[in-house]
Amino acid sequence: MVDLQQVEPGLPDGHPWKTYSRWSMAWRTFLGLSLVGMIGTLFFALVTLGNGSLNLMESFLPYIFSFYFPLICAATAAVVGPWLTRYFPFSQSLLFGGITVVVVTLVFAVISVWESIVSGPCDPGTLCSAPLDGMFWLIFVFGFPMFLNASIGYGVSVWSPTRRGRKVFWPLLIGVVVVFAASLVIANI
Structure with missing residues (x-):
């Protein structure tokens, strides 16, 4: 059972993650989530490659889970990282992971409401949706992948500054970035 009211600190004394500032936690979280997002995107691109459907590397998904989502998570880590x-x-x-899903949902809710305010009322005879109609689909389709990506990526970020983590994290990140960039170039030729 997870004890959310524990008395002793969760990380051992001397763990490098406890000594980092908010901004160090933020950029390390960005790199950890980018790594996990790129690996997940490459995995799903390989799974869908043989069925003749849309190539995932030609869609918006690689950019969402390798840059934009980790950017939101880095900002979230800067705020809640020291508390965690x-x-x-x-x-x-x-x-x-749970906090990140809530933050992303709130960000898109604000964007959805802002878009409906800016676009104004619908013209008569046109089909318009309510301001928050897309929120259900955002949570239904992308909620669990966002939770997994944020949870695993943050765990990798916490593990990466340890001695063993540094030996694995940086070469793995470089290798995945090279493969990811090559697959993006090949897919968009």
């Missing part, structure tokens, strides 16, 4: 250090890493990851 008192929990165990697994609990940190789960809490961060």
Whole structure:
């Protein structure tokens, strides 16, 4: 059972993640989530490659889960990262995943309401949707992938500054970026 009111700190004394500033946590979270997003996108692109449907690397998905979503998560980590250090890493990851889904939902709710205000009323005889109609589909379709991406990416970010993590994280990030960039170039030729 996850103890959300624990007395002792979750990370051991001397763990590098506890010594980082908000901004260090933010850029490391951005890199961790970019890594997980690129690996997930490459995996799903390989799964859908043989069925003759739309190539995922030609869609908006690679840019969403490798840059824009990690950017929102980095801003979230800058705000809640220091508070999360008192929990165990697994609990940190789960809490961060849930918080991130809420933050992204709120961001898109504000964008949806703003868009409906700016666009004005519908012309007679046209079919218009309500301001928050797309929110259900955002949560239904992308809610669980956002939660998984944020949880795993934040866990990787917490693990990456350790001695073993540095030996694995940086070469893996460089390799995935090279493969991801090559697949984007090949898909868009």
